[in-house]
Amino acid sequence: MSFSKNNPVLISADSQASQIHHAGWIVADENTVIKDGYIEVENQKIIHVSSDRPKGKIIDQGPGILMPPLVNTHLHLELSALKNLLPFDQGFRHWVKVLLEKREQLGKENLISAAEQAIQTLITAGVLFVGDISTLNITKKILENSALRGICFHEFLGTRMDDFKCEKKKEISISVAGHAPHSSSPQLLTALKQNTRASGVPFSIHVAESEDESVFIRDKKGGWADFLLSRGIDGSKWEIGGKTPVAHLKSLGILDSDTIAVHVLNADVNDMQIMARSNAHVCICPRSNLNLHRKLPDIPMMISCGIFPALGTDSLASCDSLSIFDEMKFIRQHYPDLSCEMIFSMATINGARALKLDLQTGTLAPDKNAQFLYLPLDVKHKKNIFQEIICHE
Ligand SMILES: [Zn+2]
Structure with missing residues (x-):
C-alpha cells in the first residue's frame, strides 16, 4: 500500500476513561453502516455504537469512516x-x-x-x-x-x-x-x-x-x-x-x-x-x-x-x-x-x-476492544462505502 493522505489512522483507547468518538460514517460490520455515528468507549472497551449523540465531550475524528482494525x-x-x-x-x-x-x-x-x-x-x-x-x-x-x-x-x-x-x-x-x-x-x-x-x-x-x-x-x-x-x-x-x-x-x-x-x-x-x-x-x-x-x-x-x-x-x-x-x-x-x-x-x-479473537475484535460492537481505524475518505453514498474502503488509494 502506498503512503498517501488516505492512509488509515489506528485509534486505540488506552486509558480507562470514558470517551465518545464521532465520524461521518461508522462501518461496524458488513451489515451495519451508520451515517454520522458515535462510538462510546470505557475501560478500553466499546460500550455503545449508534447514530444517537450521547451526552459528553465528543472526539470528532472527521467526516471519514471508523471501522474495525x-x-x-x-x-x-x-x-x-x-x-x-x-x-x-x-x-x-x-x-x-x-x-x-x-x-x-x-x-x-x-x-x-x-x-x-x-x-x-x-x-x-x-x-x-x-x-x-x-x-x-x-x-x-x-x-x-x-x-x-x-x-x-x-x-x-x-x-x-x-x-x-x-x-x-x-x-x-x-x-x-x-x-x-x-x-x-x-x-x-x-x-x-x-x-x-x-x-x-x-x-x-x-x-x-x-x-x-x-x-x-x-x-x-x-x-x-x-x-x-x-x-x-x-x-x-x-x-x-x-x-x-x-x-x-x-x-x-x-x-x-x-x-x-x-x-x-x-x-x-x-x-x-x-x-x-x-x-x-x-x-x-x-x-x-x-x-x-x-x-x-x-x-x-x-x-x-x-x-x-x-x-x-x-x-x-x-x-x-x-x-x-x-x-x-x-x-x-x-x-x-x-x-x-x-x-x-x-x-x-x-x-x-x-484466530479465535472475535470476542476482542472483527466488528465494532459492545464488549469488543476500543480499537478502530479511521479512514479519511470522502464518501457521499452509503451504497458505495465498501467499494470505497477496498479500492481507495
Ligand atoms: Zn505461509
Missing part, C-alpha cells in the same frame, strides 16, 4: 528480509530451496531487523491483529514489544517436535503450526495438534498449496519425495498415499474449528466439502498464490460450500506487501463477482474468528 491471519514476519530476493519463475521447489539458502545467508540479526520494520509497515497499513508463523522462533519477542495483537505460531517441519508450551495470553498468544502435510510427518502433525488442544489457541497449517504436495501425498513419490530425501527426511516411511492433502489431514483428526488451513489452492469440491463439514477455518493468500503457483484459490466455490475465508498475505518472500488493504483490492480486481461486503468481512471478522 484489519486482521492478517497468515504471515511470516521472519521472512521479511527476503523481499525481492527470490525467483518466482522457476517452480515452487526451486523457490523453497533458494529461500532456505538465502535465509541462512542473511543471518538472524538481519531477519529480526527486517521483521521489526515490517511490523511498523503493518500498523501503518491498518493491521492490528496477526497470525504470525515463525520457524526460527525469532519473532515472539518483537511481537510482544509491538502494538500488534494475535498469535505467534512456532512452526515445525520434518518429524520431530521439541518441548513446547502453547499459551493463551491477552496480547500475543503462543501456539504451534505444522508446516504442511508434505513437509511434516503424520506423527508430528498429530502431536502438534494435540499440543494445542488444552490451551484454547488455534493450530495452523499450510494445506493444498502446490502440485508437488498433492502428488507426494497421493503417490508417496515424485520430485518432492526426492527433495525431502536430499534434506535427510525419508517420506517413504510416512503413512500417506491415495488421498488429497485435505482428506489426509481429515483422516489424521487435524481439521476442526480450532484449525486454520492456509491456502486450500489445489482443492476440488470434495475437499471443500470436507473442509466445510469439519468447521476448520480457511485462510487464503491469493497474491502469494499467483506469484508462486500462477493460480488463484476458488473463492466462489469455497463460499458455495459454506466456507468463509480469512485473508493472509503470506510473507514478503512471496508477496509485495503485508497490507490487507492491498489483498482486498487484489481480490476485488480478480473476483469481480464477489461482493465488497464479503471481502470486507474476510479482512476483519473472518480473520478474527480464525
Whole structure:
C-alpha cells in the first residue's frame, strides 16, 4: 500500500476513561453502516455504537469512516528480509530451496531487523491483529514489544517436535503450526495438534498449496519425495498415499474449528466439502498464490460450500506487501463477482474468528476492544462505502 493522505489512522483507547468518538460514517460490520455515528468507549472497551449523540465531550475524528482494525491471519514476519530476493519463475521447489539458502545467508540479526520494520509497515497499513508463523522462533519477542495483537505460531517441519508450551495470553498468544502435510510427518502433525488442544489457541497449517504436495501425498513419490530425501527426511516411511492433502489431514483428526488451513489452492469440491463439514477455518493468500503457483484459490466455490475465508498475505518472500488493504483490492480486481461486503468481512471478522479473537475484535460492537481505524475518505453514498474502503488509494 502506498503512503498517501488516505492512509488509515489506528485509534486505540488506552486509558480507562470514558470517551465518545464521532465520524461521518461508522462501518461496524458488513451489515451495519451508520451515517454520522458515535462510538462510546470505557475501560478500553466499546460500550455503545449508534447514530444517537450521547451526552459528553465528543472526539470528532472527521467526516471519514471508523471501522474495525484489519486482521492478517497468515504471515511470516521472519521472512521479511527476503523481499525481492527470490525467483518466482522457476517452480515452487526451486523457490523453497533458494529461500532456505538465502535465509541462512542473511543471518538472524538481519531477519529480526527486517521483521521489526515490517511490523511498523503493518500498523501503518491498518493491521492490528496477526497470525504470525515463525520457524526460527525469532519473532515472539518483537511481537510482544509491538502494538500488534494475535498469535505467534512456532512452526515445525520434518518429524520431530521439541518441548513446547502453547499459551493463551491477552496480547500475543503462543501456539504451534505444522508446516504442511508434505513437509511434516503424520506423527508430528498429530502431536502438534494435540499440543494445542488444552490451551484454547488455534493450530495452523499450510494445506493444498502446490502440485508437488498433492502428488507426494497421493503417490508417496515424485520430485518432492526426492527433495525431502536430499534434506535427510525419508517420506517413504510416512503413512500417506491415495488421498488429497485435505482428506489426509481429515483422516489424521487435524481439521476442526480450532484449525486454520492456509491456502486450500489445489482443492476440488470434495475437499471443500470436507473442509466445510469439519468447521476448520480457511485462510487464503491469493497474491502469494499467483506469484508462486500462477493460480488463484476458488473463492466462489469455497463460499458455495459454506466456507468463509480469512485473508493472509503470506510473507514478503512471496508477496509485495503485508497490507490487507492491498489483498482486498487484489481480490476485488480478480473476483469481480464477489461482493465488497464479503471481502470486507474476510479482512476483519473472518480473520478474527480464525484466530479465535472475535470476542476482542472483527466488528465494532459492545464488549469488543476500543480499537478502530479511521479512514479519511470522502464518501457521499452509503451504497458505495465498501467499494470505497477496498479500492481507495
Ligand atoms: Zn505461509
